Amino acid sequence: MTEQKKSGGRPRDAEAAGTIKSATLNLLREHGYAKVTIAAIASEANVARQTLYNRWNTKADLVLDAIFEETGHYAAAPIDDPNLTCQLQLEQFLMQVFSHLSESGAPIRSLIAAAQDDDAFRDVFKTKFVKPREKMVTDLLKRAQSKGEIAQGRDVRMLSIFVHGAFWYALLGGDPVDNDLAKSIVDEVFHPAQT
């Protein structure tokens, strides 16, 4: 592929992408996904509307990209700290993720929404956002299993899905996604309660 351009041509404005993305985030926080218009973003970024469409295919694409720019930082895989139980590590990881989401939860919800109507977009969203987080949790649970914190016979992949499912379920249902939820999820996944 390599998508080579024939020769010169006017270069893309190097600053534009950043300016547009940050304008997008600002408007997003202020008004929410539905009320933010492409025209408003373009205007805020002092750029022609078409320039946005030169770089992103849809409003959802742009928003996805804009959110990644700052969400990436929070996606750091939890390092294995041998001094902490895996249970605690998972709890802290979830709390970190949740506290971030309480800031940009609404736009992310809107992304999920947009993803439903667009197969290609849903793939990107899954590949770049959902799957990596799923893997982080699966890996952590595997470590817990190898250290005996979780019984050998359990299906770690399904447990990871439980964790994320519970999280999405709360997020989409508009229920609070907070430390209490994190604790409840982790308690039940590790569920030492054997009566």
Added chain:
Amino acid sequence: MTEQKKSGGRPRDAEAAGTIKSATLNLLREHGYAKVTIAAIASEANVARQTLYNRWNTKADLVLDAIFEETGHYAAAPIDDPNLTCQLQLEQFLMQVFSHLSESGAPIRSLIAAAQDDDAFRDVFKTKFVKPREKMVTDLLKRAQSKGEIAQGRDVRMLSIFVHGAFWYALLGGDPVDNDLAKSIVDEVFHPAQT
């Protein structure tokens, strides 16, 4: 409230609502939520566009209502059959729900999408669709707990959220929602595996 109308007035066409809803379902199955237009539904039902807006506030409202009409049948609470384990009952219940969803899964996904941008709509969706199903599962799990199929110390409410979360997670992610998923979910919730 009782919403009384002052006096007579032209009565609503009794057949219209049904005709519109079934036209909606037909077009929905054929083209998917995004590609179905209000105008097309109105035309299919031989009704003015405004008539739709007289009865439903938005496209999502209408689709929600249309889907309920046939989804209601499948929402029957699982009767407690003392001859079957609760684990089997849950598995059968989920299979029933899943097989229905593989038919109208796409429109339902679009509903979730629409719900994200509209608080009022999300409430209706939760109240009429999500919560009742959550309760069915919670009740079933409670029975399982009282019969000893699930340990006393476990948080049944959270387990129910795991079940639904896993289900929504698969649905929204575009993953197959089938018998295998149902079995995996139930196995892990009851997880007799104690190594």
Added chain:
DNA sequence: TATATTTATAGACTGCAGTCTACAAACACT
């Protein structure tokens, strides 16, 4: 300098959701 290529801008245009207005039709009450 001349040409080809690519981006940026401005603005027209399409399609759809949802609103609004004017008018006709169907009812209740007097």
Added chain:
DNA sequence: AGTGTTTGTAGACTGCAGTCTATAAATATA
């Protein structure tokens, strides 16, 4: 029959996403 009220119909209108076209600006290469 006459009045008031509500629904149905037809069509104009607004706002936004996304497309398309014409033109100017910025680059590379000849």
